Amino acid sequence: MKQNKSFLKKIELPRTPAEWLEAVMNFLFFLCGMLAVGCVILISVYMIASGMPAIRKIGLFRFLFGTEWASTAADPKYGILPFILSSVYGTLGATLIGVPVGLLTAVFLSKAAGPRVRTVVVTAIELLSGIPSVVFGLLGMQVLVPAVAKAFGKASGACLLSAIVVLAIMILPSIVSVSVTALNAVPPEYEQGSLALGATDTETWFKISVPAAKSGIAAGIVLGIGRAIGEAMAVMMVAGNSPNMPDSLFRSVTFLTTAIAKEMSYASGLQKQALFSIALVLFVFIMGINVVLNVILKGGDRDAR
Amino acid sequence: MENAPIITAQNLNLWYGDFKALKNISMDVGEREITALIGPSGCGKSTFLKTLNRMNDLVPGVRIEGDVRLRGQDIFAREMQPTELRRRVGMVFQKANPFPMSIYDNITYGPKLHGVRNKAELDELVERSLRGAALWNEVKDRLKKSALGLSGGQQQRLCIARALAVQPEVLLMDEPTSALDPGSTMKVEELMSELKENYTVVIVTHNMQQAARISDKTAFFLLGELVEAGPTAQIFSTPQDKRTEDYISGRFG
Numbered sequence: 001m002k003q004n005k006s007f008l009k010k011i012e013l014p015r016t017p018a019e020w021l022e023a024v025m026n027f028l029f030f031l032c033g034m035l036a037v038g039c040v041i042l043i044s045v046y047m048i049a050s051g052m053p054a055i056r057k058i059g060l061f062r063f064l065f066g067t068e069w070a071s072t073a074a075d076p077k078y079g080i081l082p083f084i085l086s087s088v089y090g091t092l093g094a095t096l097i098g099v100p101v102g103l104l105t106a107v108f109l110s111k112a113a114g115p116r117v118r119t120v121v122v123t124a125i126e127l128l129s130g131i132p133s134v135v136f137g138l139l140g141m142q143v144l145v146p147a148v149a150k151a152f153g154k155a156s157g158a159c160l161l162s163a164i165v166v167l168a169i170m171i172l173p174s175i176v177s178v179s180v181t182a183l184n185a186v187p188p189e190y191e192q193g194s195l196a197l198g199a200t201d202t203e204t205w206f207k208i209s210v211p212a213a214k215s216g217i218a219a220g221i222v223l224g225i226g227r228a229i230g231e232a233m234a235v236m237m238v239a240g241n242s243p244n245m246p247d248s249l250f251r252s253v254t255f256l257t258t259a260i261a262k263e264m265s266y267a268s269g270l271q272k273q274a275l276f277s278i279a280l281v282l283f284v285f286i287m288g289i290n291v292v293l294n295v296i297l298k299g300g301d302r303d304a305r
Numbered sequence: 306m307e308n309a310p311i312i313t314a315q316n317l318n319l320w321y322g323d324f325k326a327l328k329n330i331s332m333d334v335g336e337r338e339i340t341a342l343i344g345p346s347g348c349g350k351s352t353f354l355k356t357l358n359r360m361n362d363l364v365p366g367v368r369i370e371g372d373v374r375l376r377g378q379d380i381f382a383r384e385m386q387p388t389e390l391r392r393r394v395g396m397v398f399q400k401a402n403p404f405p406m407s408i409y410d411n412i413t414y415g416p417k418l419h420g421v422r423n424k425a426e427l428d429e430l431v432e433r434s435l436r437g438a439a440l441w442n443e444v445k446d447r448l449k450k451s452a453l454g455l456s457g458g459q460q461q462r463l464c465i466a467r468a469l470a471v472q473p474e475v476l477l478m479d480e481p482t483s484a485l486d487p488g489s490t491m492k493v494e495e496l497m498s499e500l501k502e503n504y505t506v507v508i509v510t511h512n513m514q515q516a517a518r519i520s521d522k523t524a525f526f527l528l529g530e531l532v533e534a535g536p537t538a539q540i541f542s543t544p545q546d547k548r549t550e551d552y553i554s555g556r557f558g
Binding site: 195199 | 358398464471
């Protein structure tokens with residue numbers, strides 16, 4: 001009994017039921033938090049462990065810079081440069097279209113739109129972000145792909161260009177919503193100061209508001225890039241999925257994501273291992289994008305101070 | 306002593322929605338004088354100030370009636386662009402609001418808007434404006450540094466310099482020293498007395514000592530009405546209206 005008491009005192013166990021409840025809840029929160037961290041660690045370890053063997057067997061250079069992917073041939077080739085370049089070009093292209101459209105939409109919503117129009121557009125953009133990627137793919141397949149084929153006189157419209165257009169639409173909500181938040185946070189004093197010097201509204205938005213919100217806007221763009229590079233389903237439905245080098249907008253191409261998705265169901269042996277290696281490459285890309293995002297956000301904080 | 310008016314307001318009425326914020330204001334602002342607008346919070350003095358460069362146009366639901374002229378030109382006329390009016394009638398705000406860019410870019414922002422591109426000309430404008438705002442000696446070695454690194458008083462003088470850079474005819478100041486410490490306030494007040502040589506200044510102030518110290522004319526606003534306007538010495542020594550006397554003697558407000 002005596003011993004027990006001193007033990008209790010040392011680690012300060014809760015005494016009342018309320019304190020007990022508090023302690024249990026705290027532990028529960030901690031556990032949930034750790035769950036997410038644990039998952040990230042587990043995934044990272046698993047990706048590296050399962051992605052490395054194929055790279056070691058094939059050779060890092062031949063794997064990353066090989067221009068031919070023929071995983072089921074008698075003499076299999078595992079070069080993923082076509083996938084890397086397709087993913088990079090596809091993402092870049094989507095960014096090139098999505099950023100100007102998204103930024104102008106954000107400026108419109110944050111500064112120019114009347115309350116009624118704003119509500120309508122914001123709702124539309126929220127819905128856009130909620131549409132499943134398979135639906136984007138379906139529409140792309142049924143509407144965009146034939147349209148591209150017809151417009152450019154090609155046999156098939158399933159190509160890099162179609163993927164770029166679908167991705168551009170898919171990344172719009174990320175760019176718009178993060179940019180609107182950033183633009184709304186620009187102190188009105190800046191804008192008033194600009195107007196009081198004789199600037200027009202447009203001059204004020206683009207010379208003062210957008211530069212002042214640049215770190216938030218950049219974060220939105222990076223978020224969009226992350227979404228584009230990680231998208232598999234919609235891309236698979238419109239990009240054609242041949243392992244070609246993306247040397248033309250009208251080439252049927254395979255992205256990093258779709259390379260994994262289309263072969264995983266029947267892959268085995270080295271082929272399967274190589275797919276894990278592709279996933280590892282994709283993983284590294286996403287991690288890199290997240291690092292960039294964090295740097296931008298931290299830089300933004302410093303600017304604000 | 307009497308200077309010709311540069312701004313004349315006649316029967317100016319202003320509503321924010323259903324609320325009538327200015328009631329039949331008629332007053333003149335003399336050229337190269339400091340005119341102080343005083344009165345308790347919500348009396349309409351800031352509203353009147355912001356009408357002079359049409360910054361009130363930005364407030365949703367605002368309605369203005371009456372006549373305001375700048376050198377005889379109707380400021381509400383169709384051919385008077387608000388941008389041109391605001392270049393001619395500059396404004397300094399209560400809270401210093403330098404743009405989040407370098408000191409140099411803050412000053413050149415206005416001139417660039419109005420078409421000055423020549424580097425030498427811009428350099429010269431920066432120096433002249435900063436000297437005009439008594440800030441040159443403090444910042445001449447760090448023109449390319451962020452304006453946000455300046456002290457509050459320096460930031461406010463930078464905003465004055467920024468307003469001067471577009472070579473306005475009138476400078477409106479909305480409680481420019483209310484957020485500053487006494488030392489910085491003194492500097493800005495000295496600066497205003499110098500600005501009077503070349504500019505017309507209209508200042509809104511809560512601080513009656515400040516109005517008495519620096520202004521040539523004083524106008525007392527109460528509940529949207531202009532109660533009394535006249536030479537500062539007269540307003541503070543022998544006010545004509547009982548309400549003015551009550552306010553300046555500190556009986557309310």
